[in-house]
């Protein structure tokens with residue numbers, strides 16, 4: 001979190017009321033259909049399916065200098081939310097705006113298994129928009145951060161998943177993205193790699209970037225992030241300081257793991273009821289004469305007043321510049 005209160009100029013990512021649903025073929029749904037319909041569906045290539053709500057109405061605003069951990073049980077929508085922020089998937093409803101292209105670790109760097117790690121360093125840098133000269137300049141730093149020794153000259157298909165993850169991570173950081181999205185990548189590294197990675201993430205934050213980190217290890221989020229978001233079945237339970245959110249989530253998950261289902265359900269409900277969510281609205285700028293109307297602020301559930309205004313006349317905008325016009 002920036003030292004002083006963040007302003008609209010510090011916004012790096014704004015996510016407004018995102019909804020993602022998947023239709024998944026389901027044997028169970030098929031079993032419930034009459035035989036005739038089942039056969040027709042099979043013949044027409046429309047197998048019976050169920051709808052999974054992966055993300056259900058999530059909004060958030062990220063600021064420069066923040067590292068935001070995303071925690072939640074398996075299937076709670078963490079990875080889907082990252083993919084949406086990265087622009088790799090389109091939500092059914094809702095909008096995402098970012099002040100620069102977010103880099104999702106490991107995906108943007110499309111590496112080739114047949115090539116050596118060293119060749120992939122060049123390829124990855126070029127794929128992420130560096131010039132050949134810039135890629136050359138970054139080479140030593142990437143190899144040093146990845147720290148996979150002489151294996152850097154072997155084909156990537158011979159790497160363990162941990163080694164490949166280290167190389168991807170090192171490449172992603174070399175391009176110094178303003179907005180970096182990390183999905184569990186650190187879990188594959190050893191302790192010293194994790195330490196160096198965290199150091200780089202800290203540098204990024206100090207350089208006014210934003211990091212999103214999806215992790216099952218709530219402790220990592222507590223130690224390494226400034227803020228955290230807890231998702232449950234696609235909904236945002238709470239959004240707040242990393243230590244508070246991660247601790248609440250850990251206590252909930254611990255009770256669940258111990259079979260204390262009722263207690264866990266109570267903790268989840270408490271967190272949800274007392275939690276904080278953000279209300280975001282994008283309003284097209286109307287020129288200098290019109291006052292800018294932008295709403296983005298944390299508010300307690302159940303009666304708090306959102307900071308700023310909310311408008312129903314939402315319209316897609318091209319970029320943050322449109323939001324900032326007229327401010």
Ligand SMILES: Nc1ncnc2c1ncn2[C@@H]1O[C@H](COP(=O)(O)OP(=O)(O)OP(=O)(O)O)[C@@H](O)[C@H]1O
Pocket residue numbers: 022023024052053054072073074075076077078079080081
């Ligand atoms: N491509 C897809 N097709 C169908 N269903 C999907 C797809 N991607 C995700 N889902 C479903 O959406 C829900 C959210 O998945 P997601 O991977 O975002 O959760 P997650 O919190 O990242 O889970 P995990 O912690 O296990 O990685 C899950 O029920 C999952 O099965």
